[in-house]
Amino acid sequence: MSDAFSPRLVNDPFGDPVLYVGLRYQRRALLFDLGSIDSLGLRDLHKITDVFVSHTHIDHFIGFDHLLRSSLNREDEIRLHGPKGITDNVSGKLAGYTWNLIQNYPLKIVVHEIDRERQKISSFRAAALFRPEEERLVPFGGFLLDEPSFAVRAVILDHRIPCLAFSLEEKSRLNIRHERMEEMGLKRGPWLDELKRRLREKAPQGTLLEMPIQDGGERLTLSLKEWRETLVVEGEGQKIVYVVDNLFTPANVERIISLARDANLFYCEAAFSQADEARARERYHLTAAQAGELARQARVERFIPFHFSQRYEKEPDRLREEAMAAFIGGAS
Ligand SMILES: [Zn+2]
Numbered sequence: 001m002s003d004a005f006s007p008r009l010v011n012d013p014f015g016d017p018v019l020y021v022g023l024r025y026q027r028r029a030l031l032f033d034l035g036s037i038d039s040l041g042l043r044d045l046h047k048i049t050d051v052f053v054s055h056t057h058i059d060h061f062i063g064f065d066h067l068l069r070s071s072l073n074r075e076d077e078i079r080l081h082g083p084k085g086i087t088d089n090v091s092g093k094l095a096g097y098t099w100n101l102i103q104n105y106p107l108k109i110v111v112h113e114i115d116r117e118r119q120k121i122s123s124f125r126a127a128a129l130f131r132p133e134e135e136r137l138v139p140f141g142g143f144l145l146d147e148p149s150f151a152v153r154a155v156i157l158d159h160r161i162p163c164l165a166f167s168l169e170e171k172s173r174l175n176i177r178h179e180r181m182e183e184m185g186l187k188r189g190p191w192l193d194e195l196k197r198r199l200r201e202k203a204p205q206g207t208l209l210e211m212p213i214q215d216g217g218e219r220l221t222l223s224l225k226e227w228r229e230t231l232v233v234e235g236e237g238q239k240i241v242y243v244v245d246n247l248f249t250p251a252n253v254e255r256i257i258s259l260a261r262d263a264n265l266f267y268c269e270a271a272f273s274q275a276d277e278a279r280a281r282e283r284y285h286l287t288a289a290q291a292g293e294l295a296r297q298a299r300v301e302r303f304i305p306f307h308f309s310q311r312y313e314k315e316p317d318r319l320r321e322e323a324m325a326a327f328i329g330g331a332s
């Protein structure tokens with residue numbers, strides 16, 4: 001059974017924070033943070049539909065220009081979700097160039113700005129020379145995306161400015177009973193993805209779907225409901241949590257732990273060594289040990305510390321070791 005999400009950090013742990021998550025069944029990708037993305041190829045860039053920006057410090061947002069440039073010809077819109085102030089940041093970025101020859105370009109950027117219980121949505125179209133349009137306010141109840149197969153939630157952390165932390169959650173996992181398929185003489189193939197897609201989209205139960213039978217041109221046609229009962233077992237979905245810049249305060253700790261509870265994968269900044277805790281506090285960052293403590297308390301399955309301060313580049317393993325010691329060591 002392959003995972004629905006295939007996540008990878010775009011840069012090394014001392015580089016800019018960017019998490020690229022391919023959605024296996026949708027030929028689509030999500031991006032968490034928008035630091036330098038120069039190493040992403042066009043094929044990967046064109047799959048990105050939603051970008052979740054924790055905050056707009058330069059190491060988390062400098063990739064905007066690269067994404068913009070590679071997307072001018074895109075027909076589908078790109079959504080950017082970020083904290084208070086992001087609309088002005090996008091507006092300012094777009095105002096930094098001259099746009100007199102782009103009226104025929106299809107690109108539309110939609111910005112979702114999260115401010116406590118509200119979301120401000122604005123759009124910027126190439127056809128309108130990227131001037132802000134269609135501003136509207138909608139309530140924000142914790143969800144940035146809520147789709148048939150997955151959802152993205154956010155909480156607001158204190159990094160002296162608001163900084164968003166994100167959780168990407170598969171709604172349920174649809175496992176195929178391959179032994180049953182063999183018994184029935186059914187062939188594996190793309191129709192299984194089609195079956196899963198229809199189930200996730202909650203297509204009508206009576207929808208007919210045909211699958212080829214091994215060796216021979218025969219096909220078996222059953223309703224969606226019959227296929228589900230015959231071949232599909234529902235399991236727990238995947239959960240990936242992404243946490244960057246914040247101070248180890250009781251309020252932040254509580255929010256992170258409830259967001260990251262039982263995650264399969266927990267990406268967390270581990271900027272400073274515990275020996276430099278005063279420095280971490282001054283900069284509103286976590287230490288590696290604090291990140292490990294969060295991972296341990298949230299009982300995550302896998303913990304990936306990253307976003308290391310470059311001051312430790314000469315000791316490349318130090319922060320990971322401190323983080324892992326706190327994660328595993330505290331478990332006894
Ligand atoms: Zn920051």
Ligand SMILES: [Zn+2]
Nearest residue numbers: 057059060245
């Ligand atoms: Zn940062």
